[in-house]
Amino acid sequence: MTKDNKFQNLKKAAIDKYNYIKEDLSNPLHRAVKLQKVSDKAVAILRAVIIFGLAFIIIFPIFQQISLAFRHPADLNDSTIVWIPKQWSLINFEISIKFLNYWKSLWNNIRVSTIVTICQIACTSLAGYAFARLRFKGSNILFWLIMLTLIIPPQAFAVSRMLFFSDFDIFGIFAALRGSDRGLTIGGAGKDGVFYLLSLTGQGVKSALFVYLFRQFFRGLPLELEESAQIDGAGILRTFWSVMLPNARGVVTTVALFAFVWQWNDVYYTQLLGVNDDKTFPLLTMQLLKGAEWAQALLNLTGLNIVDGESQTDPKFTALIVNTAAFISMLPLLLAYLFVQRLFVEGIERTGIVG
Amino acid sequence: MLKKFFASKLYRIFDYAMRLILLNVMTFIASLLLPLLWSLIEVSPTFEWVNDIIFIPMFFTLIPSIVSVVDTIRGYELGLDDRVFKTFLINFSKNYRVSMKISVILLIVAIPLYNSFTVFNSLKTQSIANAIGYILTISLVVIIIFITMHLILVVTYFRDLRLIDAFKLAATFAFKDIFGSILILAAFAVALIIAYLNSWFLVLFSISLPLYALVKITKSKYKRIYDRVENNFK
Incomplete structure (x- = not known):
């Protein structure tokens, strides 16, 4: 083989190799697979960024609240302190507990929220079952009227x-029973019964939504379940109690x-119905609402000598107290969340709503 | 016990770090040996002109060393060779011709680009045409960097290709996987910044680490085609 021929062969081999690689690169199947991989990766990155951002937005203020709650008032104006206080202190908690009337408010909140929850479940599950299974004239119209209460803001019918x-x-x-020309006056300071009445009559906080949830769930259950219960002689209430409700856990x-x-976070109804009473029936959210003025007044009037005079008149200090009060108000929910986290997440997944 | 240690992840990390350090130092020695030695000597004013020409030999060794480092890392990644010194030197000589061609082409391209950059950079605020020229120059530089990064890989993975074909393939690889190219560019930029701030990093990892990133990021794609080519053109 001459030198020229050898060179030609090498050149041909190189061109063949190039063409082969080029062909491989432009293979539509490879391109499609690659495109899919790239788009999957891009979606994963986007999702991670959004989740991280959301987590940051939610968690950051809580951490900041915790950091501030343990900070001594003397550290307030120290710009070198960002997260970890130089002087750890429980003073903010002590003041917040006093001005929130914490233990009494906490007990009231737990009591009201628990009873309201039971009432809400009792009422809305029954209503949901009725709308799902018991057909009567105008049931659909009635259901959509109930749904309307979700859309119309409660402020619109506050006066009525x-x-x-x-x-x-x-x-x-x-x-007639009272021998008067006026009916009962429901609501007022310390009369928490109004919450229970509202919940039992389907007018509680977002009751319409719960009715909707129950209705949708009961509609999804097989009819055969009910039919078999009816064959066994169960009436409507018995079927609901023994068959439907256990399945709707x-x-x-x-x-x-x-x-x-x-209910725990409710301010609107509590304020509207005037249930809160600072001395006899305090509720956490309402106590917190009065926040800044209360804290300031409490410090000035009672002369709590736990911080020096300069800090007492500092508006930042008042804000710090309100911040700590907000933190201890939500603390029971945070602690409870740790235990019922799985249920909570499942609930959000099931319903697509966020509390 | 010892076997377990050699199989551990920690050992592999340190082993790789050692290889990268050795490759980096060898690149420095191969391309910057004369300037390094010269900097040790107290130069009399009569020989100050040497300062201007001492970097010229770098032109003949820098790109070949880089290609050789890439080839060595590639060989190790593909399980072809696990030596460092000998492989580096073999690769250096094997790729020298094609690397020199790349060096010459890069030099030819770099001179007008440098000129264009300095001109447009000084005039960019004066008129919109100059600003556009500046942006175009920057874009061109980025494109050339993209192609050069892949060109080094193409010449090491697919030998015997004509240089023009290698360029075409490098351009195809660079723009087919633009995210990968941007990622590699980011790795180079980060390495450059760290090397600027920390002299230890400059000496130990400044060249080999971004080149390792280059090989690692592109490995899956190149390996697939490399395997097919190897099977078809044995």
Whole structure:
């Protein structure tokens, strides 16, 4: 083989190799697979960024709240302190507990939220079952009217509701019983019964949503379950209690969790119905609302000598106290969340709503 | 016990770090030996002109060393060879011709680009045309960097290709996987910044670590085609 021929052969081999690689690179199957891989990766990265961002937005203020709560008032104006206090202190907690009337408020909150939760479950599950299974004339219209209460803001009918509860009567029965021309006055300081009444009559916090959840769930259960119960001689209530409700454990948990949390954080109804009473029936959220003025007044009037005079008049200090009060108000929920985390997440997954 | 230690992840990490350090030092020696030695000597004013020409030999050794480092890392990654010194030197001589061609082409491209960059950089605020020229120059530089990074890989993975074909393939690889190319560029930029801030990093990892990233990031794609080519053109 001559030198020229050898060179030509090498050149041909090189070109063949190039063409082969080029062909391989432009293979549509490889390209599709690669595109899919790239898009999967991009989606994963995007998802990670969004989740991380959301987690940051939610967790960051809580950490900041904890850090501030343990900070001594003397460290307030020290710009070198970002996260870890130089002087650890429980003073903020002591003051917050005093001005929130914490233990009493906590007990009231737990009591009200628990009873309201039970009432909400009892009422909305029954209503949901009725809308899902018991067909009657106008049931759909009634259901969508209930749904309407979700859409219309509660502020829109605040006045009418107030008037309704200030003269509450059913066909004049209560007025006749009392020998008066006016019905019952429901609500007022310390009268937490109004919450239970509201929940039992399907007017509690977001009751319509719970009715919807129960209705959707019961509609998904097989008819055969009910039919077999009816063959065994069970009536509607018996079927509901013994067959349907045990199967709805998941939804009951979800509704219970949300009803409890929303009632715990409720300010609107508590304020509207004037249930809170600072001395006899304090509630955490309402106590917190009065926050800044209360803290300042308490410090000035009672002369709590736990911090020096300069800090007492510092607006930052008042803000610090309110921050700590907010932290201890939500602390029971945070602690409870640690134990019912799985149920809570499952509830959100099942319903697609966030508390 | 010893066997377990050699199989451990910790050992592998340190082993790899040692290899990268050796490759980095060898690149420095191969391309910067004369300037390094010269910097040790107290130069009399008569020989100060040497300072201007002492970097010229670097032109003949820098790109070949880089290609050789890439080839060595590639060989180790593909399980072809696990030596460092000997492989580096073999690869250096094996790739020298093609590397020199790349060096010359890069030099030819770099001179007008440098000129264009300095001109447009000084005039960019004066008119919109100059600003566009500046942006175009920067874009061109980025494109050339992309192609050069892949060109080094193409010449090490697929030998015997004509240089023009290697360029075409490098361009295809660079823009087919643009995210990968950007990632590699980011790795180089980070290494450059750290090397600027820390002289120890400069000496130990500044060249070999970004080249390792280059090989590692592109490995899956190149290996697939490399295996097919090897099977078809034995």
